Amino acid sequence: MISNSYFLNVIRFLLLVLVQVLVFNRLNFFGFINPMVYILFLYWYPIKEHRAAFIGLAFLLGISIDFFSDSMALHAASTLTIAYMRPAIMRFVFGVNFEFQSFKLSNTTRIQQITFLTLLIIVHHLVFFTLEIFSLANFLLILKKVLATGAVTLLLCLLFGSLFSVRKE
Amino acid sequence: MQQIIHFVIRYKNFLLYIFLMIVSLGFTIQSHSYHQSRFFNSSNWLTGNILETSNNVSTYFGLDAENQKLMDENRRLRDLLFNVGEIDSIVIDSTQRTYTITTGRVIKNSFSEPRNYITIDKGEEDSVNGDMGVITSKGILGIIENTSNHFATVQSILNEKSNINAKIKNTDHFGSLVWDMKRYDVVQLIDIPRLVKLTVGDTIVTGGMSSIFPENIPIGTIRKFDLNSSNSFYSIDVALFNDMTNIKNVYIVNNEYREEIEALENQTPSDD
Structure with a gap:
């Protein structure tokens, strides 16, 4: 089970990087909107995993997208920030619930x-x-x-989220 | 000592975050003030090959339009050639040429960010090096910034760091071409003194003050102009000839004497 979720995350990581740089970085909606769907990786990532590894992985995700889009380390810095802030955001959204062992994103x-x-x-x-x-x-x-990019990103993330949702077990 | 270790263990996530943040801010700020980062650019082997593969597929969808563009350019050049009159001999001695041209293809383009870079499929093995000019059949595109063996990144004129010498066609009034990050089809020409007579629609071309571009390469036409806050210089909006969203084939211009010019300029002390 552990190796399974590990494998799933690697696949997700690679697919999201490729989809981001080959499709969404070239979208240029209205000339400037390039949605960033790779944020889904942080949304989907298991909650109870080792936190330092998660932060490192987020940095790696950001920097690999930076490599492709010549954006210095902008994606890395912003992805790193939400990776670090994710527990705080979750506590805000889900209340104390999320600290229980049985918490699952699909149950909310x-x-x-x-x-x-x-x-x-x-x-x-x-x-x-x-x-x-x-x-x-x-x-x-x-x-x-x-606001503009955020709205489109949210819309696309929700679409992708429902397309590839984690099975309810 | 124990307390320090406790502190580190307790805040290890926070420290990791701060460390990685400083690393990424370092890369970002360093390239704000100077060049694009040496390491974080899409001209390296892995990203270059992935982008090229994807480009090999997508070029097929624009072949018609691209052929038309090349035909138009050929027609224009033939026009020039036939109207030049009798030429009895053309100098083909390669040691006497000032500019050499290489062709290339765009494999990644961007125009919606404040600092846009274009990746092309020619690199050091095709003798493409930093600080060469890149143009298309319609006008200028940018300057080569980083190169690898087979790829190069181009700092587009749509880049807040871009600063290119330009002038009004058929005059010697020159200024700097910059970009205000707002529209991808409009750039700004600044530092043209107010005594110059301007008309909307005047053509802007590259100036002769640069060792990168040859003189008189088209850039765009004047869209509107205002005096700046000190009332002594114009700031001019230039509508580009190039459609920056749709670029496939480019020419890389190398000035054979550039190193000589630059070496000389570095020796000469300047006031500023």
Whole structure:
């Protein structure tokens, strides 16, 4: 069972990187929207895994996408941040429930799942676009990019999430 | 001592986060101030090959339009050639040429970020090196920044770090071409003094002050112009000739004398 979930995560990692760089980085909706569906990796990743490994893996995910998209280490920095903040976000969304052994993402309500995903996306995009544009003079531009890209990312993540949802056991 | 170890163990996740964050911020900020990172660019072997494979498939969908573009360019060049009149001899001595041209294909393009880079399928083995100019049949595209054996990344003119010498066609008034990160079809020409007479629709071409591009390569036309805040220089919006969203075939221009020019310029002390 352990090797199975390990294997699943490796496959997910590779597929999400490829889908991100070969499809979604080239989407350019309205000229500037490139949704970042690889955030799903952090959404799907098992909750009770070793936390340091999770943070390291998130950094690796970000940096591999950076390699392809010539974006220095922007994806790495923002993915790292949500990986670190994920337990805090989960505590906020699911309450104390998520610390129980029997907690499963698939057992929570739809609203909770969407809120969790939305918070991940917003934090990620905020960090990403702030670092990318790197000046507060362009605050409105940052906000516009966060909201527009965030909305499309959320929509696509929800679609992908329901397409490849983890089986209820 | 024990307390320090306790502290490290207790906050190991936080410390790991801070460490990795500093690493990534380091890469990011370093390339904000200077060049694109040496290591984090898509011209390396792995990413280059994956992008090329994907590009090999997707090029088939644009072959018609691309052929049309090349035909148009050939027609234009033939026009020039036939109207030049009688030529009895053409100098083909390769030691006397200033510029040499290599062709290449775009395997990754981006135009929606503040710092856009294009990856092409030519590298050091095709004698493509840093700081060469890249143009298309319609106008300029950017400057080579990093190279590997078989690939190179191009700093697009749609990059906030881009700064290219440009002038108004048929005059000698030159300024700098920069980008304000807003629209992918508009760049800005700054530092043109206010005494210059401008008209919307004037053509902007590359200037002769650069050792990278030959003079008079088309860039775009004036879309609108304003005086800047100090009222002494224009800031001009230039609508690009190139459709930056759709680029396949490029030419890489190498100035044979560039190293000589640069070496000389480095020796000469400058005021600023």
